[in-house]
Amino acid sequence: MILRWLLPVGTEPSIRPVLVGRALRAFADGYMAILLPVYLLALGFGTWEVGLIASATLLGSAAATLAVGAWGHRVHHRSLLLGAAVLMAATGFAFALGSSFWPLLLIAFVGTLNPSSGDVSVFLPLEHTRLAEAAHGEARTGLFARYSLLGALFAALGALAAGVPDRLVLLADLTRLDALRAMFALYGLVGAMVWLLYRRLPEPQADEERVPPKPLGPSRGIVLRLAALFSVDSFAGGLVVNSLLALWLFQRFELSLGAAGMFFLWSGLLGAASQLAAPRLARRIGLVNTMVFTHIPASLCLIAAAFAPRMEWALGLLLLRSLMSQMDVPARSAFVMAVVTPGERAAAASFTTVPRSLASAVSPALGGALFATGWLAVPLVACGVLKIAYDLALWRAFREIDTQ
Template identity: 75%
Template sequence: MIPPAGAAPEARLLLIGRGLRAFVDGYVAVLLPAYLLALGFGTGEVGLLSTATLLGSALATLAVGAWGHRFHHRSLLLGAALLMTATGLAFASLSAFWPLLVVAFVGTLNPSAGDVSVFLPLEHARLAEAAQGHVRTALFARYSLTGALAAAFGALAAAVPDGLATLGVDRLAALRAMFVLYGAAGFVVWLLYARLPRPSSSQVHRSPPAPLGPSRGLVIKLAALFSVDAFAGGLIVHSLLALWLFERFELSLSAAGAFFFWAGLCTALSQLAAPWVARRIGLLNTMVFTHIPASLALIGAAFAPRLEIALGLLLLRAALSQMDVPTRSAYVMAVVTPPERAAAASYTAVPRSLASALSPSLGGALFAAGWLAAPLVVCGMLKILYDLALLKAFRRVKPAH
């Protein structure tokens, strides 16, 4: 992925690193439960290990926000890349539950569709320093697009172990090899980030990383609002949306796969349009006024009488609902002071991760109770309330950095 004109040269390294991480995350999210089942674990243990990865990543990200200011971003990124390498190799070589649980907690595995790793706030802080103004928004859009596309291709790579098994390769050995590849990707990321420029003495004295200070109030408000948005989104994650399509319209598995491919493509391309929209109506307005129509489309889909109408509304939602991702990141980086950026990215990312982990069980329970429309409607309404609250709270806050 080529960074936008006007971005610093290090932006290319960050985009390549994001793409590599997203690719291996894309297949690990699919292969992790299959690998654990192949090792002889039950579904309960698979769930516990998945929870451990999310909780560990959230705590590590929170630690970056609290104490990461004591170290430069480059050093922390290099450490995270080495941890990624160790995580892949450990998962490929261990078979007992408790050692794997420890590795899941302290490592970098990501069982979700989005990026919840410790890399996220550190890369955001570097990206914010690599560009200014509208170029920064465009850079964050390309960062998000790179991650979305690479993760999609990574998900396709999850079929490799079964393909190798048809050629006579032991399936468990093939699964282990994919985790070795994950570790190798971590080492490649380390090589990339070793090329990031070291901080000069003038940079260190001018704006060294710092804990939250002047921007603390803004960040707390943003984190609280982002948590509402993430909780709402968790009610209708992809697996639950697929379940709704199966139950509501008896959609086939192949048709559902085709729909999610096109929905993912709409989402990825919309993030390229986000900087263009933001230049014309502003970062905050882009976040709000693309989100509300997407939420209305989701609510409309809940009551659509025919499959074609529902899919059309859901594709419209996919084309609009994620335009706030790069603009949200750029907005957070713009309203806090430069030394606080890594801390702000951490403190806004962790509550989102924790909130989104709570709501899928509620959405599944509503489906199980026969209330098929409820998760879609509640998700849409909560997101609209979030957008209105965000606009009211920050309409007079002008990005200054």
């Protein structure tokens, strides 16, 4: 019943496993983004090493996504999604067993861990392409909004699960390190569940009518411009990925793990709620205006939070930011799919995602280094300023070709 409500009118029912899979992955990413720095610190690593591993996860995701864009058209999306789910399961179990820096850095690079608040994994272009094929016109924007809504909502629930290790310490007589390892094992189990789920996707048929995927052609120029702008946005966001924002809250205000989980829960819920308004807002003012004019106030809130003298003010500003900062996600995805030809969608999804992942892979290490030197406010301010510059450049470049 719920899944029927989530599908806009005119959407193919076969897309349901993709929506459920997104929810499961978001739940795991939600608690992992908070627990990853806690786990690494418990293993004895410093903030610099935490930033390096966070960067490795994003850099590896960029490499995998680039491979999908270059060669993914040779393999059906079902097979690629199943392979990505196997990799997710292996990542969780390997991290649960690891304790040395270099092996964990390698696992972070080749695996699927996501230290950010959004989805930057190899799943993204594969699922976006399938979403674009499953709906058309306004239904497509609505479907992307529902996809993003599930991601934000279950990421928020996952953030609440970040308090589970402390519960396990009290109730199961485990050490804190073992309790944290159990959460990585759970991440692996979620990957196995996603694999079972994606087995329900339709298998390729010999007579399947599909627009043949092809490399970028007529849409190359607009995709390259979008990729460049998205890179600026992602580099900025990488300075305060959830793992580093949690680290900032721990160091600046000595926030407890349970309180951090509750904060990220409400942050995610507000972000999820805002995505319900994105399709209606886009219908009224256009996709580009929706991206820009909700993003700028969110960035101003982030800058203000960096200088908040009290924890309550900082958390309030960050929650207000969450209420506005995610409206651009479905609008951005729908815009990319709308301005390219159907055959170029897979390539466009990959080649706008890869630069974002590469750019966001660099900045967590920089943010971690700034935290290590005691410049706690600089990453937040730099993130806000760069995002505002991105929004203004995006509006100037694409306001004339806005679409819905």
